Amino acid sequence: MKLAARVGEVTPSLTLAIAAKAKAMKAEGVDVCSFSAGEPDFDTPAHIKAAAKQALDEGKTKYGAVAGEPKLREAISHKLKTDNNLNYEAENIIVTNGGKHSLFNLMLALLNPGDEVIIPAPYWLSYPEMVKLAAGIPIIVDTADTGCKLTPEQLNAAITAKTKLLILNSPSNPTGVVYTPAEISAIAKVVVERDILVVSDEIYEKIVYDGAEHISIGSLGEDIFARTIISSGFAKAYSMTGWRIGYLAGAKELIKAVSTIQGHSTSNVCTFAQYGAIAALQGSQDCVEQMRQAFAERRKVMLQKLNEIPELSCAKPDGAFYLFVNIGKTGLTSLEFCDAFLEKQQVAAIPGIAFGTDDCIRLSYATDMASIEKGMDRLDKFVSSLQA
């Protein structure tokens, strides 16, 4: 069969592939530790599930408005105003099938063939692929030498007449870095001066540590607000990955265009699931804090164990639930490292090449403490065996 050319231009998700291999080994009875998860290991909080069950019982089982249940758009509007100081009305918001879908929709609504999108590396692996699927050109800017943060100088140098959009992700997957307010402000200045757009992927905003502050770039003034699009969702903060609910916020004409695209592709997000999302925003936020504290404990233990392995190094992450570990001293590529680590020690990790950085691997600590301790001991053993 002759497939469309666009299929040949994208690579399948490496993270999903490795997670699947680890799962298959587990199913065969192998004692696998998985550091590959891109999702919280907790169950969705009970009050959120109860709200969705109630919606189901009340017959919220029909097609709904393409852009989302009005009550949910209102609740998101309220959240963006109070949490993030972003003045978006309900009409500025569209509910999507996850944060991934909101970004994909955005690329379709925004990009013409040949438009350039600036993506700082290491990046979330879907960004370049989405840009390519929408006929845009990903412009990768390596930030390995600047603490995995895009500097205003790097941004300035990467902008051309074809630049349409910058993708900013803080807290970051895979590195866990969180831009400081001063750094965000410096990026905003360039975005305004050079008159490009920025999409801020804020899916990890609630998962920050040691007093790190999440600041939304669009909150810094009218000029940057007008050039900002927010992508976020419920997956990470509320442990709702399988629910598939995210949202995009931006100028009304953009949201209208995204709504048209969604109306001809997926239509509304699962109606009763949206009532769970409403409960997530309107209920107590204690569940978010409890999960954050559990992640903080695990981060501490994983970092401590990592720092005891002299061949490996890692900057202390301020957010999300990943360590992005430098394996350069082992002399292996990230794929070789992860293949052998899974084969010899039955621990699943994600090769950094998936995020555009081949001398690193990503370890997720969204797993129980016992697995973290066991898996990190195995990592120590694995790295020692490489020297022998």
Ligand SMILES: *Cc1c(COP(=O)(O)O)cnc(C)c1O
């Ligand atoms: C998990 C994730 C998303 C969105 O996930 P959904 O499940 O589609 O809501 C978006 N961006 C980053 C960086 C992520 O890690």
